[in-house]
Amino acid sequence: MLKKPKKVREVYFDHAATTYLKPEVLKSMEPYFINEYGNPSSLYKKGRIASNAINNSRKKIAELFGGLPENIIFTGSGTESDNLAIFGTCFKYPDKKHIITTKIEHHAVLYVIEELEKQGWEVTYLDVDKNGLVDVKELVKNIKKETVLISVMHANNEMGVIEPIEEIGRKILKYRKENNTEFPYFHTDACQSAGYLKLDVEKMHVDLMTINGAKIYGPKGTGMLYVRRGVKIKPQILGGAQEKKLRAGTENVAGIVGMTKAFELVQENKEKESDRLRNLSKYLWEEVQKQIPQVKLNGPEIGSDKRLPNNVNITFESVEGEAMLLYLDEYGIMCSTGSACTSANLEPSHVLRAMGLSYEYAHGSLRFSLGLKNTKADVDYMMEWLPDIIAQLREMSSANFSVGKHVKYK
Ligand SMILES: *Cc1c(COP(=O)(O)O)cnc(C)c1O
Secondary structure, three states, X not given: OOOOOOOOOOEXXXXXXXXXXXXXXXXXHOHHHHOOOXXXXXXXXXXXXXXXXXXXXXXXXXXHHOOOHHHEEEEOOHHHHHHHHHXXXXXXXXXXXXXXXXXXXXXXXXXXXXXXXXXXXXXXXXXXXXXXXXXXXXXXXXXXXXXXXXXXXXXXXXXXXXOOHHHHHHHHHHHHHHHOOOOOXXXXXXXXXXXXXXXXXXXXXXXXXXXXXXXXXXXXXXXXXXXXXXXXXXXXXXXXXXXXXXXXXXXXXXXXXXXHHHHHHHHHOHHHHHHHHHHHHHHHHHHHXXXXXXXXXXXXXXXXXXXXXXXXXXXXXXXXXXXXXXXXXXXXXXXXXXXXXXXXXXXXXXXXXXXXXOHHHHHOEEEEEOOOOOOHHHHHHHHHHHHHHHHHHHHHXXXXXXXXXXXXXX
């Protein structure tokens, strides 16, 4: 039997799923719940205070991106921003019927594009290499006259690979110049990178960019879409004239203020915090290698500039991701898995599969995504238990089933 800790320590290693809210962020939001509750569309002072708060947020966010305030459309989530960018472009130009994307996008992009495919759009899903990187040449080769949109994520949520967005942006720009066209538009989902990388829309040459609040120590249910000047998209939510008529509905004033504060704070401190997390990630991966046999890192090398500094994705051979997850939970340790064994479709992560991992390998993966409050002590605490958990699960699986065989839970 596995030993249990005398005192369970709460260790949160799932910052790619969501983060806590920074106290400074909460403080910035507070006035807009109770005292400054005016509707930003109202003309009297209380309304103007609210609309000023939104406009100041727009200015600050735009400055951090190198864009203009009018480029920023506030939405209700990263998912909504992705939907607006993709449906918005494709429905605006319904005669242009080709989209390029990658096989490793977040479902907020992939499912939208799959829906368009059902409705008659042709889609090129780009392969990635074993580290998860897209081939820029391959992307360029696939652009054609009918291509209306290219959507490539900035950094992947599962194994933290950072795609060469600037290079892709330059190539798309070159294509447009040579062919004297404003298409294809270029969208990137930057939800995972906003906390760690500089997002400069000019350097990246993006037309549309998604970020959200929930991954950067801001409020959940907040997001924004950057829309470059001159780029026309069709609104997906109709009603009032908010957000230049691109996103109807009374604005989430506190949420907008909070997301802006969160974005300012993470961008201020990103280098120092990235260095710290890179070292902590290295430490975690080194300890795992030292103490647990038959492990494999998924994605680019830890510490490489192709990988987010806070992401460690490891396959533990012959173990089910969900079993590990549930065991770790009993010890207060939270992380996620690319396995979906107990979910309806049994398909493991599309991202790990696209990187060429077998079903068995994909099922044995755990993602540790580190964050602000994590320290070496968190890693040490986990390593007190993880080797025994893995050993026990391997023993169970070899006793009951042939090793490595995929087991279907029904
Ligand atoms: C979390 C995430 C989303 C979805 O954001 P929500 O605000 O939860 O809707 C989209 N794309 C990526 C890459 C993400 O990590």
